[in-house]
Each structure stands twice: as C-alpha cells, then as structure tokens.
Amino acid sequence: MAATTPAADTAQKQAITLKVNRKTYKLDVEPRETLLDVLRERLDLTGSKKGCDHGQCGACTVHVDGRTANACLLLAVMQQGREITTIEGIAPGGKTNGQERLHPLQAAFIKHDGLQCGYCTPGQIMSGVAVLRDGHADSPAEIREWMSGNICRCGAYAGIVAAIESVKKGDTIG
Amino acid sequence: MIAADFNYEAPTSLDEAFTLLRKYGDEAKILSGGHSLIPMMKLRFASPECIIDINNIPGLSDITREGDIMKIGALVREAQVEHAAELLEHFPIFADVTKLIADPQVRNMGTVGGNLAHGDAANDHPAVMMALRASVVIAGADGTRVVPIDEFFFGFYSTAIQPDEILTEIQIPMPSPYTGSAYHKLERKVGDYATAGVAVQLTIDANGICTYAGIGLTNVNPLPMRAARSEEALVGKKITDETIAEAARYASDDCNPSADLRGDVEYKRAMVGVLTKRMIHKAAQRAVA
Ligand SMILES: Cc1cc2nc3c(=O)[nH]c(=O)nc-3n(C[C@H](O)[C@H](O)[C@H](O)COP(=O)(O)OP(=O)(O)OC[C@H]3O[C@@H](n4cnc5c(N)ncnc54)[C@H](O)[C@@H]3O)c2cc1C
Numbered sequence: 001m002a003a004t005t006p007a008a009d010t011a012q013k014q015a016i017t018l019k020v021n022r023k024t025y026k027l028d029v030e031p032r033e034t035l036l037d038v039l040r041e042r043l044d045l046t047g048s049k050k051g052c053d054h055g056q057c058g059a060c061t062v063h064v065d066g067r068t069a070n071a072c073l074l075l076a077v078m079q080q081g082r083e084i085t086t087i088e089g090i091a092p093g094g095k096t097n098g099q100e101r102l103h104p105l106q107a108a109f110i111k112h113d114g115l116q117c118g119y120c121t122p123g124q125i126m127s128g129v130a131v132l133r134d135g136h137a138d139s140p141a142e143i144r145e146w147m148s149g150n151i152c153r154c155g156a157y158a159g160i161v162a163a164i165e166s167v168k169k170g171d172t173i174g
Numbered sequence: 175m176i177a178a179d180f181n182y183e184a185p186t187s188l189d190e191a192f193t194l195l196r197k198y199g200d201e202a203k204i205l206s207g208g209h210s211l212i213p214m215m216k217l218r219f220a221s222p223e224c225i226i227d228i229n230n231i232p233g234l235s236d237i238t239r240e241g242d243i244m245k246i247g248a249l250v251r252e253a254q255v256e257h258a259a260e261l262l263e264h265f266p267i268f269a270d271v272t273k274l275i276a277d278p279q280v281r282n283m284g285t286v287g288g289n290l291a292h293g294d295a296a297n298d299h300p301a302v303m304m305a306l307r308a309s310v311v312i313a314g315a316d317g318t319r320v321v322p323i324d325e326f327f328f329g330f331y332s333t334a335i336q337p338d339e340i341l342t343e344i345q346i347p348m349p350s351p352y353t354g355s356a357y358h359k360l361e362r363k364v365g366d367y368a369t370a371g372v373a374v375q376l377t378i379d380a381n382g383i384c385t386y387a388g389i390g391l392t393n394v395n396p397l398p399m400r401a402a403r404s405e406e407a408l409v410g411k412k413i414t415d416e417t418i419a420e421a422a423r424y425a426s427d428d429c430n431p432s433a434d435l436r437g438d439v440e441y442k443r444a445m446v447g448v449l450t451k452r453m454i455h456k457a458a459q460r461a462v463a
C-alpha cells in the first residue's frame with residue numbers, strides 16, 4: 001500500500017511536555033529524538049552519558065516513573081506524563097559546611113573509589129539507587145547481578161559494589 | 175547514529191491502531207518496548223515512515239489465567255514476568271528466561287509480545303513458547319486469529335503477523351500435574367544473545383513415564399526451532415540417562431547453527447547437547463517436586 005504521508009523530510013515536530021527532576025519543560029521535538037539527546041542537547045542535563053547509544057552499556061541510565069531505563073532507546077515523544085529523574089536530580093539540594101550535599105550513594109562512590117574516569121558513573125549511580133530501593137543489595141553477588149546493565153570500562157566494579165553495600169549497611173549516610 | 179525521520183502516532187485503541195496500519199501499510203512499524211526496533215532504526219536497518227506506539231492501548235499488559243489457558247498480554251514487560259506469581263508457579267521456566275534476557279534496564283522496557291514479533295531466532299522467548307506449545311493471538315480490523323507457535327515464525331525478522339495486524343496476546347495451555355519446565359542459555363557475558371539456548375517442558379506420570387515433552391532451541395537455527403526428534407525420543411519412555419542422551423544427540427544433530435564470534439558450528443552443536451541434557455534433568459526434577 002502506498003504511504004499517504006512521506007515522512008522523509010516532512011515529519012512534524014511535536015510539542016511535548018517533559019517532567020524532569022520535578023521541573024516541567026515544554027519543547028518541540030522530532031519524533032526520532034531520543035530522551036538522551038533531548039536531555040543532553042536541549043535541556044543541558046549532560047550528566048546522563050552516551051556510551052554506546054544502543055542499550056548495551058547503561059551510561060545513559062535514568063529513572064522513568066521510578067524504574068531504570070536506557071534513555072538512548074527511549075523516544076522523547078513517548079515520555080509525556082512520566083516522571084523522569086536523572087543524576088542531576090537525586091541529590092537532596094542545599095549545602096553542608098559549604099559543600100553541596102550529595103545523595104548517600106554519590107558520597108559512597110567517592111569514599112569507596114567507585115570510579116576512575118567517571119564516564120559510567122552517573123548511570124552506575126542511577127542503577128545503584130534503584131538496586132538499593134528495590135531491595136536487591138543483600139549480597140555482593142546480588143548487587144552484581146542487578147548492576148549488570150552498567151558497564152565500567154575502567155573496571156571500577158569492586159569499588160562500585162563496595163559503595164552500594166556500604167549504603168545498604170547505612171554507614172555512609174549523610 | 176540517529177534514526178531516519180518518521181511520523182509518530184500513539185493510538186489509544188486497537189481500532190484506531192488498525193486504521194493507522196491500513197493507512198500506512200507496510201511503511202508503518204509497531205513500537206512496543208522499542209528495544210529491538212530502535213537500535214535497528216539507528217543502524218538504518220529499518221526506516222519506517224511511521225511509528226505506531228501501542229503503549230497507550232489499554233488491556234494489553236495483563237497476565238491472567240482463564241480456565242486451561244494462561245494469557246500473557248503482548249505489552250507485558252520482562253520485569254513484570256519476574257513478579258507474576260501464578261505464572262511462575264506453573265511455569266518456572268519464565269523465572270529462568272527473564273533473568274537471562276539482557277539486563278534490568280532492558281527488562282524494564284522490553285515486552286514479551288515484541289520479543290516474539292521481532293521474529294529473531296536469537297531472542298529467548300521463541301524457544302520457550304515452543305517448549306510450552308503456546309499460541310499467539312493476532313488481531314486485525316477483520317477479527318482475530320490464533321496461530322500456533324510452530325506456524326508463527328517465517329524467516330529472519332519475518333512472522334505470521336501481516337502489516338495490518340497486531341499481536342495482542344500469547345496463550346499457553348496450563349500444564350497437567352507433574353509437569354516441570356526449565357531454560358538455560360550459554361552467553362559470553364550478561365546481556366549477550368545466546369551462543370545456544372535450550373527450553374524444555376516435561377510431564378511425567380505416576381509410573382515415571384514421560385507423557386509430554388516440549389523442547390525449543392535458541393539461536394542455533396535460522397528459525398526458532400522445535401527439537402522434534404528429541405521430544406519423540408522421550409514421550410512414552412522413562413526418563414533415564416539413555417533416553418536423555420538420545421534426546422540430546424538428536425537436538426545437537428538436527429539444529430543448524432552458523433559460525434560467528436560466539437563459536438564455531440561444532441562447538442555450538444556440542445553446547446546444544448550439553449544444555450539439552452541439563453534442561454531435561456532440571457525439568458524432570460521440577461516435574462516430580
Ligand atoms: C542490549 C540489549 C540486549 C538484549 N538481549 C536480549 C537477550 O539476551 N534475549 C532476548 O530475547 N532479547 C534481548 N534483547 C531484546 C529485547 O528483549 C527486546 O526488548 C525484544 O526483543 C523486543 O521487545 P520490544 O517490546 O522492545 O519490541 P520492539 O522493539 O518495540 O519491537 C520489535 C519488533 O516487533 C514488532 N512488534 C512489537 N510489538 C508488536 C506487536 N504487539 N504486534 C506486532 N508487531 C509488534 C515491531 O514492529 C518490531 O519490528 C536485548 C535488547 C538490548 C537492547
């Protein structure tokens with residue numbers, strides 16, 4: 001059947017409303033724009049990283065309605081009405097002793113050397129927060145299993161598991 | 175890489191979706207989880223003129239039992255399967271398989287319907303559905319049809335779903351008592367597609383005789399494959415080391431793997447044999463447990 005609407009150069013931009021880190025943004029997007037590209041290129045939220053752009057590395061992990069997802073495989077037009085949280089949105093805000101307050105898992109990554117170059121870190125932390133919240137941090141093996149969607153090219157895995165374990169045990173809160 | 179431009183439609187009913195499918199014909203692609211489709215569009219292996227997002231159509235996301243049939247809605251996510259108590263109780267194979275599909279992020283989005291509709295022998299659900307002798311419900315403007323899984327896969331990325339149709343549900347016959355099922359795949363790393371995978375469901379009667387055998391193979395054949403000779407080698411017999419060895423040999427002989435980075439043909443055949451043995455053992459243990 002012949003298509004009635006050639007998409008090649010006429011696909012309409014669509015006006016959408018995105019809710020990211022409790023803020024509402026109105027913008028026009030092409031349907032093919034991924035959530036990751038919109039976050040990074042339009043909203044200046046460059047914390048979420050583009051590693052593979054194919055759902056294989058987890059560097060782009062965000063929360064959509066509280067569940068982890070690879071932003072590189074989500075279309076921005078499909079995210080209306082959803083609550084999106086990125087690495088920029090997890091710290092409680094405010095300062096302690098002049099230092100920006102961090103989420104306990106962010107602090108634990110620093111304390112336990114959960115990173116080297118840092119490229120995978122935002123995705124690791126977004127997955128780690130979900131692992132802790134969903135109760136999948138009872139043992140190092142369980143943590144590794146549930147963190148398996150996040151690859152670390154630097155091999156900081158030992159520190160990452162230690163950081164998550166420490167928050168689970170409650171000894172780096174604050 | 176960025177996908178080619180397309181129009182985006184998000185119907186809120188099946189009827190609306192059928193009208194759109196009529197309008198665009200085979201220039202349209204349905205999007206469920208998008209976790210197979212969007213990577214293909216980025217690689218420009220697929221450049222549909224229109225994406226029809228079916229996620230806003232209600233009624234496609236439930237797992238329900240109706241009498242002798244367990245029904246899985248097309249939009250049920252892998253992560254949902256992990257918590258579906260009644261399904262897992264009767265079909266422990268689903269606990270095996272979801273854990274092995276990709277990683278948590280992918281499982282939060284990927285759907286069971288999309289996994290089948292993609293028509294890829296590397297995906298894990300096709301072999302599982304073969305072992306369970308599932309059927310697929312395909313709906314179109316003119317009505318619905320129920321297609322047995324053995325008649326569903328046509329070729330590489332090609333299935334019985336016509337361009338104006340939508341897969342809405344998977345139906346699995348409830349097993350008789352003393353049935354067990356199991357799945358395992360060999361993978362190089364988490365998230366990789368199978369080097370080889372084997373799904374088995376067995377029913378064993380009070381005399382220890384196998385009365386049902388379903389065996390499906392992942393990624394060792396151009397199409398998802400039923401190991402028919404292996405099933406025949408078990409039905410009507412006691413499950414012994416000899417019958418298991420025979421079934422495993424048939425599976426290994428009858429599949430048709432291709433050599434790739436995951437291994438050569440000989441290796442893959444050997445792994446099919448090993449996995450078939452192990453999954454028969456595991457399914458048999460679960461059947462009598
Ligand atoms: C990194 C990565 C690793 C993966 N590893 C595995 C793995 O180990 N094992 C595995 O099995 N899968 C794996 N997958 C694939 C994943 O499970 C996909 O989610 C799944 O194959 C497709 O489901 P989907 O809902 O995302 O479908 P989509 O991508 O939305 O659709 C796939 C195809 O099916 C069609 N389609 C979808 N739904 C319907 C419907 N209801 N009716 C008609 N047509 C439909 C679409 O038009 C498209 O052609 C992996 C994916 C990624 C990104």
Ligand code: FES
Binds near residue numbers: 049056059072073
């Ligand atoms: S950039 Fe999204 S998973 Fe790699």
Ligand code: FES
Binds near residue numbers: 115
């Ligand atoms: S810290 Fe460098 S990739 Fe993980």
